[in-house]
Amino acid sequence: MRVIVCDDMLLVREGLVRTLTTRGVEVLAELSSAATLEHAVAAHQPDIVILDIRMPPTFTDEGLTAATAVRRKHPEVGVLVLSQYLETVYAMRLLQDAPERVGYLLKDRVMDIATVVDALRRIMDGETVVDPTIVSKLLGRRRRPGSLNLLTPREHEVLALVAEGMSNQAIGERLHVTERTIEAHTGQIFHKLGLDVSAATHRRVLAALTYLRTTG
Amino acid sequence: MRPTRSLGHVAGLAASLCIVGIALEVWDGSPARTAGVELLVWCALGYGAVAIAVGVGSFLGRPDEVWSASLAALTAVLPLLAAVPVTPGIRILGPAVGALTVVPLVLTTTRLVAANVGSGVARATSLTRMAAVSGLCRATIGASTAVFVIMIVAREPFLEPACLSYCGHNPWLVAAAPQLVAASQITLGVLTSMWCVAVCWALSAGRTLRPELSTRLLVLAAAFAATGSLGRGLEVAGEHPVVAVGGQLVMLTGIQAGALVSQLNGARVRRQVRLLSSDLAARGRLGQVDRWLRETVRDDSLRVTFPGAAGREAPEATTRVRRGGVTIATVEHRARSSQRVDRAITPVVAMAIDNDRLHALALTQFDSLVDSRRRIVHTGDAARQRLERDLHDGAQQRLLLLGMTLADESERAVAVDKVICREGVALAARALSELRAIGTGVVPVILEQLGLVEAIRAFTEGAPISVELIIDRWSGSQVAHDVERAAYRVVTSTVHQAARCGATSATVRVAKDQELTIAITHAGSPSADHTDDEDRVGAVRGLWSVSLEGGHVLARAVLPCG
Missing domain, CATH: 3.30.565.10 (Histidine kinase-like ATPase, C-terminal domain)
Structure with missing residues (x-):
């Protein structure tokens, strides 16, 4: 796997590069801002760009803008955004603006490099990645009794994995059941919640997240 | 003018003389009556009139009225010289001097009327018209007085004196002159007495008379005394009293006309004040007095500024508005409108200006309070943003690095150390998550960014x-x-x-x-x-x-x- 790391925090960037390298990820370039990112992508042709969300000049969400730009100009290059923000809206903005081959992980995940590497692999496989913390926070959100109560515990589990961006096959592997079983589950879930069943992974991620986020 | 002790003495002395005079008058027809006693009687009556005038005038606190009344009394006394049995040249001198004092009396009276006009109308409304009416009134009184004086002093240049009462073609003669004169004198006398009694009663009851009313009553009484005495003097001198009565009527009419104008003007002033009050009450916004003054004074450049506020660079003229001894505002205007501005600022207008000033002051203070509160909040927000940035750039990054290092280490470490390292990573992760919560609480980045x-x-x-x-x-x-x-x-x-x-x-x-x-x-x-x-x-x-x-x-x- 060939990546470019873009983060303005030198120490963390160096640490991340070192760890990734030990895991066999080839780091083509290290950048401290998104300004030169496009040039670097064109020059190095990486598989994935790892971006910090908060970078100069405004230190807010430059990472999202850069991710969208990269995805638009280089559709073959995936993007993993590392973020300090737990709010779902940022992940959703990323999914809306740059569908497919994108991931949104909390930055804390760099301490658990296996998750990062796994996310990189999933993105390469064409999946969408949403940090499990965000999904579990949404699922654990206090809400009035509603359609979510209609789901069985198993369906809950599947819904969480769907929202994290996993494909049916990946969910099946995770839960040790067949892909067909998962298909049946997701069909049930989307029917019960009144959502459109869509083939594209990122669309059903968005649908699930929007549902979890807006139903009080 | 306040009633002083000496004035009280004079009044007391004069009053006693007056009583003596009246007693002697009652004692009329006694054999002891001589020209000297008669003179004493009339002098006593005259001084009594002066004393009463002084007393009432000082009681009312109006020096102008005192002068007017004194002059009236003097006018009443001097013709009495005619009663003294001396040479005809001296006899005619008394009535002549008495008649002359009518002139200052009339002037004082018209001034009083004009002052009343000035105190009310002139200050609140456009003054030029009022001044013209007042002048016209004064001219009328002056002219009729002049005619009257000429008729008396020059002995009727147009009519034979004898013809005045007896000629068949005399248009003035309505009935038999002596009866007419007596009836008029009685009627006027009763009226005047009633007015005076009414004034005394009202004052003793603690009522406050409108200034123009009290002036009018006093002046009427004085004028009546003057012309009546003048007529008496002429009567003594052998002339027919119908001239005196005619003069009396002309003068009373003139004074009444002046009073009527004054009253009409007073009503006008009250209407103006009422309009101003309702105007101010209805709009009640800042700057209304400004506009009202501009319209009243007819000066577009007029502006009211309050102490502490920046005025115009170099106004042509300024007028200070004072209330309770303190300057509450400065009116900037053209030099030519100075007098009108001065008269337009009545107590009501000053109150309205003060109201505006207090309103403006309250608003300014409120604004500055709100601004200072906003600044405090701003300062707090800026500090929060700095804190959040520092957390992110400092503690959070270092914790991340620590977690990464420990995680790295745990890969290579032996069993026990591995456990310790993993615990370290978990602690770092929890610390990071807590720090994130704090950061969001301090400044929700999402708010600044996404609304x-x-x-x-x-x-x-x-x-x-x-x-x-x-x-x-x-x-x-x-x-x-x-x-x-x-x-x-x-x-x-x-x-x-x-x-x-x-x-x-x-x-x-x-x-x-x-x-x-x-x-x-x-x-x-x-x-x-x-x-x-x-x-x-x-x-x-x-x-x-x-x-x-x-x-x-x-x-x-x-x-x-x-």
Whole structure:
């Protein structure tokens, strides 16, 4: 796997590069801002760009803008955004603006490099990645009794994995059941919640997240 | 003028002389009566009149009236010289001098009338017309007096004196002259007495007479005394009294005409003041007096400035407005309108100006208070932003690095160390998550970046109770940052308070058009302290209220968007 790391925090960037390298990820370039990112992508042709969300000049969400730009100009290059923000809206903005081959992980995940590497692999496989913390926070959100109560515990589990961006096959592997079983589950879930069943992974991620986020 | 002790003495002496005079008059027809006694009687009567005039005048506190009354008394006394049995040259001197004193009497009287006009009308309305009417009135009185004097002193240049009462072609003679004269004298005398009694009664009852009324009564009494005495003097000198009565009537008519004008003008002034009062009360906005003065004085450049406020560079002229000895405002105007400005600033107008000044002062102080509150909030927000940035750039990065290093280390370490390293990583992760929560609490980046609705929605994701967000309207201009911050704080703190007060859910309604309205309803107890919310809302000139609606607590913030 060939990546470019873009983060303005030198120490963390160096640490991340070192760890990734030990895991066999080839780091083509290290950048401290998104300004030169496009040039670097064109020059190095990486598989994935790892971006910090908060970078100069405004230190807010430059990472999202850069991710969208990269995805638009280089559709073959995936993007993993590392973020300090737990709010779902940022992940959703990323999914809306740059569908497919994108991931949104909390930055804390760099301490658990296996998750990062796994996310990189999933993105390469064409999946969408949403940090499990965000999904579990949404699922654990206090809400009035509603359609979510209609789901069985198993369906809950599947819904969480769907929202994290996993494909049916990946969910099946995770839960040790067949892909067909998962298909049946997701069909049930989307029917019960009144959502459109869509083939594209990122669309059903968005649908699930929007549902979890807006139903009080 | 206050009644002084010496004046009291004079009045007392004169009053006693007067009584003696009256007694002697009653004693008329006695053999002891001589020319000398008669002179004494008339002098006593005259001094009595002076004393009464002085007493009443000082009691009323009006020196002008005192002069007027004194002159009237003098006019009444001097003709009595005619009664003294001396040479004809000297005999005619008395009435002549008496008649001459009528002139200053009339002048004083008209001045009094004009002063009344001045005190009322002239100050509140346009003055030129009033001055013209007053002048006309004065001229009329002057002319009729002149004719009267000429008729008496020059012995009727147009008519034979004898013809005045007996000629068949005399148009003035309506009935037999002596009877007519007697009837007129009695009627006028009774009227005058009644007026005087009415004044005394009103004053003793503690009533305050309108200045123009008291002046009129006094002047009428004085004029009556003067012309009556003059007539008496002429009668003694052998002339027919119809001339005196005619003069009396002319003078009374003139004075009445002046009084009538004065009264009409007074009514006009009252109307103006009423209009001004209702105008000011109805509009009640700052700057109304400015405009009113501009229109009244007819000076477009007129401007009222208050102490401490910046005036114009170099106004042509300025007039100070004082109230209670303090300068409350300065009126800047053209030099030629100085007099009119001076007269237009009546006590009512000064009060209105003072009202404007206090209003402006209160507004300025309010503005400065709100500004200072806003600055305090701004300073706090800036400090919060710095803190959040420092947390992110410092502690969070270092914790991340620590976690990464420990995680790396745990790969290589032996069993025991591996456990310790993993624990270290877990602790670092928890610390990071706590720091993130603190950072979000300090400055919700999402609010600065994605606006109020997204921020509230994000807040509901992790809120301690179920929160339903309803956007009723969202239109109009953009909301200022500090207003958004206030709205967000209000929502988060109220929801947290609701959770603490036992509510299990809350509804947040947001509506925005010209202003931003946030309404939070929950079923918790209404005991929460909302001082902080009130301050936040107040700092951006919003309104904050908490009420009970159908068993639910309704917290409401209405914020201006600009």
